[in-house]
Amino acid sequence: MNERDTEHMLAELKEKENYIATDDFKSADLILINTCSVREKPVAKLFSELGIFNKKKKEGAKIGVCGCTASHLGREIIKRAPYVSFVLGARNISKITEVLHKPKAVEIDINYDESEFAFKDFRSSKYKAYINISIGCDKSCTFCIVPKTRGDEISIPMNLIVDEASRAVSLGAKEIFLLGQNVNNYARRFSGNHEKTNFTKLLQNLSKIDGLERIRFTSPHPFHMDDEFIQEFAKNPKICKSMHMPLQSGSTKVLQDMKRGYTKEWFLNRVQKLREMVPDVSISTDIIVAFAGESEKDFEDTIDVMNQVKFEQVFSFKYSPRPQTEAEFFPDVIDSDTASARLTRLQELHIKQLDEKNASKLGNIYEVYFEELYNDGFVSGRSDNNIVIKVKGSEELLGEFKDVKIISIGRTVLTGEIIK
Numbered sequence: 404m405n406e407r408d409t410e411h412m413l414a415e416l417k418e419k420e421n422y423i424a425t426d427d428f429k430s431a432d433l434i435l436i437n438t439c440s441v442r443e444k445p446v447a448k449l450f451s452e453l454g455i456f457n458k459k460k461k462e463g464a465k466i467g468v469c470g471c472t473a474s475h476l477g478r479e480i481i482k483r484a485p486y487v488s489f490v491l492g493a494r495n496i497s498k499i500t501e502v503l504h505k506p507k508a509v510e511i512d513i514n515y516d517e518s519e520f521a522f523k524d525f526r527s528s529k530y531k532a533y534i535n536i537s538i539g540c541d542k543s544c545t546f547c548i549v550p551k552t553r554g555d556e557i558s559i560p561m562n563l564i565v566d567e568a569s570r571a572v573s574l575g576a577k578e579i580f581l582l583g584q585n586v587n588n589y590a591r592r593f594s595g596n597h598e599k600t601n602f603t604k605l606l607q608n609l610s611k612i613d614g615l616e617r618i619r620f621t622s623p624h625p626f627h628m629d630d631e632f633i634q635e636f637a638k639n640p641k642i643c644k645s646m647h648m649p650l651q652s653g654s655t656k657v658l659q660d661m662k663r664g665y666t667k668e669w670f671l672n673r674v675q676k677l678r679e680m681v682p683d684v685s686i687s688t689d690i691i692v693a694f695a696g697e698s699e700k701d702f703e704d705t706i707d708v709m710n711q712v713k714f715e716q717v718f719s720f721k722y723s724p725r726p727q728t729e730a731e732f733f734p735d736v737i738d739s740d741t742a743s744a745r746l747t748r749l750q751e752l753h754i755k756q757l758d759e760k761n762a763s764k765l766g767n768i769y770e771v772y773f774e775e776l777y778n779d780g781f782v783s784g785r786s787d788n789n790i791v792i793k794v795k796g797s798e799e800l801l802g803e804f805k806d807v808k809i810i811s812i813g814r815t816v817l818t819g820e821i822i823k
């Protein structure tokens with residue numbers, strides 16, 4: 404989502420102010436830091452990076468802090484780092500060209516409605532197009548700061564999404580990637596009057612676009628994974644068969660404390676339904692270990708889900724309390740050694756499961772959509788079910804689909820050869 408927000412800001416800056424992107428910050432007239440605040444570490448990193456940029460930047464260059472930490476800390480950022488030129492919240496990015504000319508501007512209104520703003524076009528990849536379908540989040544997971552930084556959930560009208568996707572396809576993208584905090588809660592609320600609809604209908608409408616071959620999305624919420632949605636996922640050939648299902652914890656008690664809205668049994672039931680209908684689906688997840696009050700038994704429940712599901716990818720973290728969240732002052736904080744030991748055990752289990760899964764892929768054939776050129780004579784892409792595969796080749800492969808046979812196994816990237 405931050406990557407797409409960055410693309411939107413670059414587009415506005417290019418069209419309205421004639422800026423072009425550079426990787427060399429020492430020669431830049433404007434340095435933007437687009438921040439995350441989901442965990443504590445990136446926030447601490449912001450201030451150390453700001454110090455470095457301020458010391459080494461070109462004379463007169465501006466520094467802007469954008470994104471979720473901008474929403475959450477607001478003016479405090481300028482107090483701690485007075486050389487910062489402006490602060491722009493995650494829900495105010497359409498104002499990027501305004502704040503540029505307002506010294507010390509702080510625009511962080513989380514009720515600001517950008518759902519129908521016509522952002523100019525800019526994409527960092529011409530092969531894959533990120534498209535926002537909603538902004539904000541209406542859930543109140545007790546550990547999560549996002550509703551406080553991105554505001555209430557509001558969906559982008561379907562006609563705007565379909566137009567944006569069609570435009571991206573006409574410019575060469577064969578894959579689109581739909582983004583939202585809870586994509587399968589799409590159409591919960593619009594800012595204007597719009598026909599009642601849902602995520603399944605959005606997927607069906609997008610699938611009608613000629614030249615669009617693949618649709619991915621993130622993140623669906625396990626609570627909203629009803630049968631209609633899973634059936635559409637299974638039968639629509641344009642929808643890539645990889646599903647991100649943020650588990651967070653395998654313990655129903657911890658899920659209740661987190662206010663996630665589902666149980667361990669519901670999660671496993673949805674996985675079973677998915678696997679029955681799409682046997683080769685790959686499933687990724689997010690897991691927080693050592694949430695406040697997580698007992699050994701609760702943690703064993705998470706390990707049990709890991710053993711039953713055997714996820715293809717796991718984004719796992721130790722719980723870090725975030726400000727303005729309900730869980731910030733929860734008692735029964737887990738000590739750091741226990742939290743680290745649990746995280747290590749979970750990650751080692753995942754690596755073992757991943758190695759076993761990957762070993763079985765040797766000799767398999769996958770259709771790969773190539774989108775990235777490495778500088779060592781390889782080009783990489785993804786299979787429909789999200790396996791990253793590289794082959795020897797050059798840029799003619801970019802934007803092409805090829806059948807690839809796996810000839811060697813790595814942990815995150817498999818190597819193959821093109822067979823047709």
Ligand code: SF4
Nearest residue numbers: 540542544547549584
């Ligand atoms: S669903 Fe929960 S974890 Fe996800 S963004 Fe919303 S509040 Fe945060």
